[in-house]
Amino acid sequence: MSNQMKSLVKAKPEQGLWMQQSPVPEIGPDDVLIRINKTGICGTDIHIWNWDDWAQKTVPVPMITGHEFAGEIVELGANVTELTVGQRCSGEGHLIGKNSRQSRAGHFHLDPDTRGIGVNEQGAFAQYLRLPAFNVVPLPDEISDDIGAILDPLGNAVHTALSFDLIGEDVLITGAGPIGIMAAAVARHAGARNVVITDINPARLALAEQVTDLVPVNVANEELADVIPRLKMKQGFDVGMEMSGNQVALDQMIEAMVMGGRIAMLGIPPGKSPVDWSRIVFKAITIKGVYGREIFETWYKMIAMLQNGLDVSNVITHHFDVDDFEQGFAAMKSGASGKVVLDWTKSI
Ligand code: NAD
Ligand code: ZN
Numbered sequence: 001m002s003n004q005m006k007s008l009v010k011a012k013p014e015q016g017l018w019m020q021q022s023p024v025p026e027i028g029p030d031d032v033l034i035r036i037n038k039t040g041i042c043g044t045d046i047h048i049w050n051w052d053d054w055a056q057k058t059v060p061v062p063m064i065t066g067h068e069f070a071g072e073i074v075e076l077g078a079n080v081t082e083l084t085v086g087q088r089c090s091g092e093g094h095l096i097g098k099n100s101r102q103s104r105a106g107h108f109h110l111d112p113d114t115r116g117i118g119v120n121e122q123g124a125f126a127q128y129l130r131l132p133a134f135n136v137v138p139l140p141d142e143i144s145d146d147i148g149a150i151l152d153p154l155g156n157a158v159h160t161a162l163s164f165d166l167i168g169e170d171v172l173i174t175g176a177g178p179i180g181i182m183a184a185a186v187a188r189h190a191g192a193r194n195v196v197i198t199d200i201n202p203a204r205l206a207l208a209e210q211v212t213d214l215v216p217v218n219v220a221n222e223e224l225a226d227v228i229p230r231l232k233m234k235q236g237f238d239v240g241m242e243m244s245g246n247q248v249a250l251d252q253m254i255e256a257m258v259m260g261g262r263i264a265m266l267g268i269p270p271g272k273s274p275v276d277w278s279r280i281v282f283k284a285i286t287i288k289g290v291y292g293r294e295i296f297e298t299w300y301k302m303i304a305m306l307q308n309g310l311d312v313s314n315v316i317t318h319h320f321d322v323d324d325f326e327q328g329f330a331a332m333k334s335g336a337s338g339k340v341v342l343d344w345t346k347s348i
Contacts, residue, residue, distance in 0.1 A: 247269050
């Protein structure tokens with residue numbers, strides 16, 4: 001094996017990403033080395049490409065980007081006994097500390113010292129990735145590398161969707177991005193009655209309909225309030241999932257909820273967003289912030305659901321060889337794509 005590898009690097013503090021040679025990472029005794037087969041492009045990678053305020057404050061340069069991946073273990077650290085060379089895998093991209101109160105209580109996803117691969121630590125847009133063995137999630141044979149490469153955002157969707165009981169409930173999802181669409185598929189799989197998804201982008205709503213059985217609502221020209229009687233619902237939605245990061249959408253959601261409704265918020269609003277708190281108090285609404293995935297309960301549940309009929313494959317709309325990564329990023333930026341998957345296998 002050459003000690004150099006192809007990698008997609010934030011090499012300079014300006015717009016863009018650059019394909020360049022980097023050293024193959026050396027692993028420590030508790031790590032594995034993973035040969036990357038497929039990677040997914042995330043909204044986070046677009047922020048890093050654009051070098052916006054968040055990226056400038058967060059990402060040290062140079063940084064190999066990317067955190068959504070599927071690959072195969074090619075080397076084991078000296079202390080790693082539970083995994084094998086040749087094992088197909090994906091993995092949790094949040095590297096947690098072990099010393100916080102939350103980690104020591106087993107709530108790994110709440111560790112305040114979490115560091116993200118492709119953001120704070122060298123990432124997965126490369127031929128090889130070093131990952132702590134603890135973070136590895138083996139892939140069963142029936143889960144393809146394409147799906148393996150989108151388990152990170154599917155995990156965001158599953159974590160959000162499983163925040164509240166969904167059986168027989170009427171569910172509103174605001175934002176038909178890839179994560180909102182996958183959350184709709186999970187809500188359907190988990191036994192929701194009505195699943196309504198809003199967006200202002202018709203292409204995204206059309207894609208949502210191709211992925212699962214739901215009611216799309218274009219809030220640019222349709223009132224959410226009109227949908228409630230049309231679906232023979234009496235008051236409004238029992239469970240909300242905010243997946244747009246848009247404050248208008250959150251406002252619409254609060255209005256459309258039942259008394260005692262429950263909202264899980266994954267979307268990241270732009271700074272301080274005005275919210276009518278009196279509506280939340282008088283409607284007795286519960287709001288839960290959702291970050292990342294539950295480590296590793298979300299991974300367990302999502303793999304089990306994928307093995308038991310959950311199908312999100314249509315959310316992948318584009319495949320590119322990694323040498324054509326610029327086309328992949330252009331597809332993501334167009335707003336018309338679902339998930340975009342890059343193939344690293346032809347580079348080897
Ligand atoms: P995305 O940007 O692809 O999708 C957001 C969608 O919201 C777009 O289709 C957009 O057209 C739509 N939208 C905009 N205004 C709207 C409105 N008024 N009403 C309804 N829809 C509207 O994002 P994604 O990758 O699917 O991620 C969803 C959200 O989750 C983003 O805000 C992202 O930053 C956030 N996120 C959070 C975490 C976390 O750990 N909390 C992890 C991943 C992503
Ligand atoms: Zn991601």
